Amino acid sequence: MTLIVYSLAAVAEIAGCFAFWAWLRLGRSALWVVPGVGSLIAFAILLTLVESEAAGRAFAAYGGIYIAASLAWMWLMEGVRPDLRDGLGAAVCLLGAGLILLGRTR
Numbered sequence: 131m132t133l134i135v136y137s138l139a140a141v142a143e144i145a146g147c148f149a150f151w152a153w154l155r156l157g158r159s160a161l162w163v164v165p166g167v168g169s170l171i172a173f174a175i176l177l178t179l180v181e182s183e184a185a186g187r188a189f190a191a192y193g194g195i196y197i198a199a200s201l202a203w204m205w206l207m208e209g210v211r212p213d214l215r216d217g218l219g220a221a222v223c224l225l226g227a228g229l230i231l232l233g234r235t236r
Contacts, residue, residue, distance in 0.1 A: 132180055132231065136192050139176035140199035146170035148203070187230060194220075194227025 149166025152158040182188035198220040201212045212220075 133195075135176055135179045136195040137199065139173050139192060140196050142169045142173035142176060143196065144200055144203045146173060148207070191227045191230040194223040194225075194230075197223040 146166045146169035149162040149169065153160055153162045153166075177188060177192060180188040180192070182191075201216050201220055204210045205212055
């Protein structure tokens with residue numbers, strides 16, 4: 131369930147941030163900000179659904195998912211194919227996220 135929540139959160143955060151990018155960098159209408167803000171609110175709410183005793187740990191593990199999702203966004207939505215270094219970097223980050231999420235023992 132955590133992976134699903136993180137994946138949805140990543141899409142929400144990236145879409146929300148891209149709305150501001152489109153407005154401020156691509157010259158799109160300021161109205162892009164309205165759904166962007168809604169998307170960023172959804173992102174914040176989604177992260178609260180992750181089971182974790184510490185918000186910082188939930189946010190840190192999410193970082194790896196965010197990086198991989200950002201590269202997927204770049205490829206699927208912007209038409210820029212990630213290169214080998216992008217893929218290797220994302221793999222390292224996902225490994226780190228996995229260690230944070232699964233490495234806890236009590």
